[in-house]
Amino acid sequence: MSDGSIDLSADARAKAWSTPLEDFHVADPVLFQTDSMWPYFERLRKEDPVHLSKGNEETGPYWSITRYNDIMAVDTNHQVFSSEGGITIAETPPGGMPLPMFIAMDPPKHDIQRKTVSPIVSPQNLAKLEGLIRERVCLILDDLPIGEPFDWVDKVSIELTTQMLATLFDFPWEERRKLTRWSDIATASPESGLIESEDARRAELLECLAYFTNLWNERVNATEPGGDLISMLAHGEATRDMPPMEYLGNIILLIVGGNDTTRNSLTGGLYALSKNPDQEAKLRANPELIPSMVSEIIRWQTPLAHMRRTALQDVELAGKTIKKGDKVVMWYVSGNRDDTVIENADSFIIDRDNPRRHLSFGFGIHRCVGNRLAEMQLKIVWEEILKRFPKIEVLDEPRRVYSSFVKGYETLTVRIPARL
Numbered sequence: 001m002s003d004g005s006i007d008l009s010a011d012a013r014a015k016a017w018s019t020p021l022e023d024f025h026v027a028d029p030v031l032f033q034t035d036s037m038w039p040y041f042e043r044l045r046k047e048d049p050v051h052l053s054k055g056n057e058e059t060g061p062y063w064s065i066t067r068y069n070d071i072m073a074v075d076t077n078h079q080v081f082s083s084e085g086g087i088t089i090a091e092t093p094p095g096g097m098p099l100p101m102f103i104a105m106d107p108p109k110h111d112i113q114r115k116t117v118s119p120i121v122s123p124q125n126l127a128k129l130e131g132l133i134r135e136r137v138c139l140i141l142d143d144l145p146i147g148e149p150f151d152w153v154d155k156v157s158i159e160l161t162t163q164m165l166a167t168l169f170d171f172p173w174e175e176r177r178k179l180t181r182w183s184d185i186a187t188a189s190p191e192s193g194l195i196e197s198e199d200a201r202r203a204e205l206l207e208c209l210a211y212f213t214n215l216w217n218e219r220v221n222a223t224e225p226g227g228d229l230i231s232m233l234a235h236g237e238a239t240r241d242m243p244p245m246e247y248l249g250n251i252i253l254l255i256v257g258g259n260d261t262t263r264n265s266l267t268g269g270l271y272a273l274s275k276n277p278d279q280e281a282k283l284r285a286n287p288e289l290i291p292s293m294v295s296e297i298i299r300w301q302t303p304l305a306h307m308r309r310t311a312l313q314d315v316e317l318a319g320k321t322i323k324k325g326d327k328v329v330m331w332y333v334s335g336n337r338d339d340t341v342i343e344n345a346d347s348f349i350i351d352r353d354n355p356r357r358h359l360s361f362g363f364g365i366h367r368c369v370g371n372r373l374a375e376m377q378l379k380i381v382w383e384e385i386l387k388r389f390p391k392i393e394v395l396d397e398p399r400r401v402y403s404s405f406v407k408g409y410e411t412l413t414v415r416i417p418a419r420l
């Protein structure tokens with residue numbers, strides 16, 4: 001183990017440093033599932049920071065951008081690096097259902113659709129949501145079992161983020177776990193075991209569309225438009241005539257955007273603290289550090305490992321020529337560990353000087369819409385945890401998600417010790 005945060009066998013490191021660079025395929029989900037991608041990225045940052053990989057059948061060839069500043073350069077140049085061709089490295093599989101959504105659009109359409117949903121995270125709306133989120137966080141935490149093992153991912157991370165999404169959509173409360181399921185299957189590969197086939201995924205996503213179409217129809221006819229996301233889309237000038245698949249795409253975007261990411265930051269934070277007891281002691285001695293710790297968790301976790309672009313013209317980057325049409329992958333997960341920009345980047349340090357200096361929310365016109373909402377939610381959870389539980393023990397290593405896009409956890413077994 002190097003710093004307590006990266007559990008890596010000497011074998012994985014030796015393999016990463018002995019594999020020829022031309023055989024690197026850092027998008028292999030197995031590397032993420034086994035948490036062994038770190039030395040591959042470390043080597044790329046040192047030896048070939050803008051690297052062309054052959055990829056495999058699923059991805060085709062792709063460029064890996066691995067240093068902080070090069071990632072910034074790509075992310076802030078949407079004129080050359082387009083989102084239109086898709087934002088994940090994998091193409092829509094054969095038989096799969098391509099979904100238009102504004103994260104995968106360029107201006108002007110992107111800008112108009114983004115503007116339609118942005119009021120949901122205006123400072124006024126966040127202030128309104130804060131009390132509600134705190135109330136729900138308290139209920140969830142007060143209901144946790146004491147003195148016996150349970151899965152933190154299911155009981156806390158999933159439940160909390162699902163409740164938040166249900167609030168944003170004003171979704172039928174009792175059925176809110178449908179949102180979790182749709183979020184999971186939207187990004188799952190058939191190898192993950194979550195879905196049987198592309199046909200099965202299509203069928204479930206069409207159920208999602210049917211469900212949300214009913215909600216749209218209810219809200220579009222309301223005399224007073226509600227402040228929820230569906231009402232915003234149904235009444236928005238730029239979105240009210242969207243074709244059904246575009247509606248579905250944007251719903252999936254909002255579900256996945258708000259769900260997986262915050263969920264995995266909630267789990268990642270607890271895990272990081274358990275690996276770094278000195279940081280936990282610092283936090284408990286000084287809860288004022290919560291906001292800066294939240295940013296550090298989001299950097300350290302990097303819940304979305306990459307975003308992809310497509311080059312619209314030939315372009316030079318770090319001495320390499322990227323050709324028009326090439327796939328360009330910004331590895332946020334690597335840029336966030338670039339120690340030429342972030343000191344001691346592999347370490348989890350909750351009181352860094354500039355904690356919001358990270359790439360996890362991206363930059364440029366697609367910078368995460370929900371970033372302040374996510375931070376607020378995590379801040380509330382940690383405030384309420386510190387008030388209640390002097391200790392949460394992590395009993396085992398987590399099981400990680402099979403994906404090089406969503407960087408997260410399937411399970412994390414914990415126990416809250418009974419008080420004497």
Ligand code: HEM
Nearest residue numbers: 102103257258261262360361362363366367368369370374
């Ligand atoms: C820790 C939590 C989160 C992380 C790490 C995260 C990360 C990201 C990233 C990396 C992007 C793309 C940035 C780029 O391409 O430059 C993004 C976009 C987006 N996120 Fe988040 N996100 C989080 C939470 C949320 C929440 C809570 C919501 C909404 C409720 C949300 C909604 C969106 C949307 C709608 C976009 C598309 C923005 C656009 O294309 O203009 N995200 N997010």
